Amino acid sequence: MTMTASQLAAKHEKTVSAHACHINLTAPELLQQAISRGEGELSKQGSLVVNTGPRTGRSPQDRFIVCHPGEAQQAIDWSEVNRPMEPLYFDNLWLQAEDYLQQLPESYSGIWRSGQHTQHGLNIRITTELAWHQLLADHLLVRPEIEQSNWEMLCLPGFVCDPMRDHVHSDAATIIDFSGRRILLLGMHYAAEIKKAIFTVQNYLLPMKGVLPLHAAASQDKDGKVAMMLGLSATGKTCLISDDGRDLIGDDEHGWSDDGVFNLENGCYARCAFITEEEQPVIFDAIKQGAILENAVLDHHGEPDFTNIRITENIRATYPLSAIRNRVKPPVAGQPDVLIFLSCDCSGVLPPVTRLNKAQAAYYYLSGYTATVGDSEINHNNGYTPTFSSCFGAPFFPRPAGIYAEQLFNKLESSETTVYMVNTGWKGGVPSASHGGNPLGKRYCLQQTRTIITAILSGELEQQGFHSLDHIDLQVPVAIEGIDPLDLDPANAWPDKVSYLRAAENLCQEFKVNFSRFEVAHQIEDAGLNMI
Structure with missing residues (x-):
């Protein structure tokens, strides 16, 4: 009633x-x-700084x-x-x-x-x-x-x-x-429990209306072309989608209907650890009068010190969309032209960017391979834990994952949306040298990832063309302006090819074991990560 x-x-x-x-x-x-x-104290900028106690993550x-x-x-x-x-x-x-x-x-x-x-x-x-x-x-x-x-x-x-x-x-x-x-x-x-509980309800209701809910950020360029970035919490959605030059639709939760894309929210929930005004100006400028800062530490001037992770690495800022200068008003748009899966790969196996066909898109969407970053969930340390989180947000999707994947596949079949997977994780090894005896790798820098995202959104990648890798069944660009061509093949970053192939075989096996719980068409199952 x-x-x-x-x-x-x-x-x-x-x-x-x-x-x-x-x-x-x-x-x-x-x-x-x-x-x-x-309940909190004001920063010098007028943001409300609060402490969430022992639970600093979901x-x-x-x-x-x-x-x-x-x-x-x-x-x-x-x-x-x-x-x-x-x-x-x-x-x-x-x-x-x-x-x-x-x-x-x-x-x-x-x-x-x-x-x-x-x-x-x-x-x-x-x-x-x-x-x-x-x-x-x-x-x-x-x-x-x-x-x-x-x-x-x-x-x-x-x-x-x-x-x-x-x-x-x-x-x-x-x-x-x-x-x-x-x-x-x-x-x-911890306030994310409020927003994610409501998101879970929408993720239960919307598929019955023919709407695909997505754990994704979205933006639009001046020509009206829409891009969406899917990723688990703290893998870079808000940071990467908030760059200047595009208008923000939303940073976290969206629906994809027959009419196009719409934001499920009216604000942003940004991860703030180590952000700087130079690297994340849009987020930095939004943290002002009336914004909420969870678990930030103030310095003796009353300024938030985003390098101080004494409480947690999962420092969060909440602010309304009205705090963003370049935004779509209202936050609705047409059909997405580009989908980008953000995969934080801790194995150092995946390339920095790969283009996916429709079957591959459904496979990697169902797999949701990425990492739990920092302590965005409780009982996680300030580190990186490899995970398979279906739909890039398993804790928020109450229905069987295959329902959402089938909807995605149907949306892609009826649209001209292009899908890419971008590795925001490691190259040349793993985060910890003690992990499985693999060499210590290096994380892809934010500027390199931004260069790749820009090339995707500008159409440069499609103009350059793609070729298949020699060792795993993925396609990578022939070239990207501003990126060393050797970096496009992940094997080149490893100290020796034998170590890379061993890590690649292990990751392929992990994908197969995880995917065995899904019952899908052979076309999708066969589109998974395989050695060549």
Whole structure:
């Protein structure tokens, strides 16, 4: 049942007194509330600097989906990232959460919209314990013209779960009830849990509407040509898509419909460790009055020190799209001309760039080969862990991965979209020389990756042409202006070819083992990484 803002407010009066529930505050009001309550401090630029406590990354092991019998149950890909929860346990937790909410001196509530497409939006009432969590919703989501919602989220970071009592994994949990249209975030200060829970809901709903959700950044050039970059968190989407000369559509979550591409959000969530004004001017300039900085350290002048990773390497900035000068307004565009898969390869095997045919695109999309970077997830060190994350975002895609891959393949069949895979990882070896006895490699520098991205977007790569590598079944450009031709063949970066071939054989085998869990057409399965 859809409820208006006034009806929802009346409902909340039963659990929170009217004066304690701040409804639909503006961004400046929320910022002031956060400061007055001691939730954070202001930087010299006026950004709100907050600390998320021991959880400085997402907690995928604490994510649950309510398992109702019937169709919804069969539609979920139950796994380590889609853990089932009994409806009775969820209902009990929801009641406990409402009781906890009633005891708070104040809370914050508003109706927000995910999805910039007029037909594919999702309105959700978000009630938060902290003012800055509501401010994040203001930055990342849209205030709908009609204040109605049919989803509800409770975000209560001060609520401590009991694993035995509550049937959860730890003292915190994110639980999504698709049938009941409810989201419960307990014990979670790290704000990405809010945005990713809503993204997960959209990733469940949109395929039923013929819309492919993508964990991707998107931009458009002056001629209206659209590019999208897919990648796991912290692999460079926001950084690479935010370059000058193109208009930003969005940095993280999009839908691909028959009409074209649209942003699911209204703001950006940028990784900030080690950024500089020279290398990332668009992001740097957006971190100003009213932006949110998670786990940044201020120097004695009150300036954020992005080289200080004492708290975490996963420093994050949240700001609205309005903070970006060059952006598409509204953030919708036509069909994508280019898709780029960002693969952070820790093996040193993949070339810096390769062009993929449609079957290869489906294979590498399903595989989602990349790395978990730094501590974007808890229980990861400030390092790089190779991973296969289907759809370049497995924790956010609740349906079987094959559903999304089939949609991608169909979109590519009916469009003229060209697909590339760019290696933002290593060449000549691995991050640690002790890993498997392989030599120590070197990471592709940001400037080199940007040169490659520019060549893709300008059409230079298609003009230069491609040729097949001698050792693995991939095509690389004949030449790229500004790139040493020897760098286009990854074997040339290794101290000897024998070491490279051994590493390549190992990676091919890892791909095969991972892909064995998918049931797809032989055309796609045969398009995988193979030795020649």
